Amino acid sequence: MKIINHRLCTDDGTPYPFVESPNHGAKLTAEFLVMHFTAASSAKSAIDWLKNPAAQASAHLVIGRDGNITQLVPFDTVAWHAGKSFWDGRQGLNGFSLGIELDNAGKLTRQGTKWVTWFGKQIPDEEVMEATHKNETTPAGWHTYTEEQIQASLEVSLLLVRTYQLKDFIGHDDVAPGRKTDPGPAFPMANFRGRLMGRAEEQPVVHEVTATLNVRSGPGTSNPTLPGSPLPPGTKVEILSKQGEWRRVDVLHPVNGQMDIQGWVHQRYLKRIG
Ligand SMILES: [Zn+2]
Known part of the structure; x- marks a missing residue:
């Protein structure tokens, strides 16, 4: 993949699907890349919501569980994904960051013998990881990411970090701790950060x-x-x-x-x- 005129394209220059979201700000010079989960039932429902003016929210990319990538906002334009947030001396990360949403149901609760999403859908045990979030004290269930999603995320994140000379790769739960839990313990944050930012101590x-x-x-x-x-x-x-x-x-x-x-x-x- 490559980036042409702030749009994600395949190696032969074909643009990835672009679903324009009206929920965006002015010109962006990104310094960071912020990772999220959608907490939605599917990539399609997340995209439908993020292009709805009522949402007042968007992201640059949504990555489905099959690894398919959809762009909603060009990379030189502010998307509304981080809300009230703080990192590295910056406040309001939307003005300083690119945002990627991964199709993932997020935090799950135990109901009897089943793991259930906040919107009432059961998630099979083999797609659930039990862990304590780094900002929390009690364990919960977390929807796991697929291998296709992790691979696509790594590839596109590497491209974005290099193209825009980004300074850091972080989670929404890093920039809005207490308020947000995404991408959560099921996402291999340390591994991504080490690979993307090339820090020797995190290799x-x-x-x-x-x-x-x-x-x-x-x-x-x-x-x-x-x-x-x-x-x-x-x-x-x-x-x-x-x-x-x-x-x-x-x-x-x-x-x-x-x-x-x-x-x-x-x-x-x-x-x-x-
Ligand atoms: Zn988020």
Whole structure:
């Protein structure tokens, strides 16, 4: 992908779908990229809302669970995604940032044996991560992001950071703590930041598994093991995020015939090798 005249295009110059939102301000010189979840039922419903004048809200991009990207506001124009916010000496981040919305139902509540969204839809257990938000003290369910979404987000974020020489990659929950929880604990923020901003101290570090080790869908032995589990000793993994004694890892090679394993393991059985 590439950017032509502040519009996202494929390598051959074809623009990505553009759905113009009337909810925008004047010219923008972005310094930051702010990540969000939509807390909506689908990418389409989020886009329909963000182009509705009544919403008084928008974002530069919406990324669906299938990885499809839709642009709503050109990158040189202020979109209304951050609201009351503060970062790095700046107030009101809309005037200083690009905003990406990921199709994701957000924070979930337990109703009986089911995980349910704020709008009453049940989310299957395999799409739920139980975790305590960094700005909160009690655990909740969080809708997980799809691999397609993470890949598309990383690619477009890298392009935006380089094109506009952005100074930082942050979450809405970083710039409006207490008021906002997106993109939340299911988003690999530290990993993205390390890759996008190239900070040595946040670069991913490779670990080796020291015992036969189960990979689970969440941090804790009550979470089910994932296909490809258990990892044999010597398996190489990259840590994506942390919670207590648990680490969410990306397995760096196929194991037991399973490619692209990402899940939670206990840190006791990880040894840093690089
Ligand atoms: Zn947000």
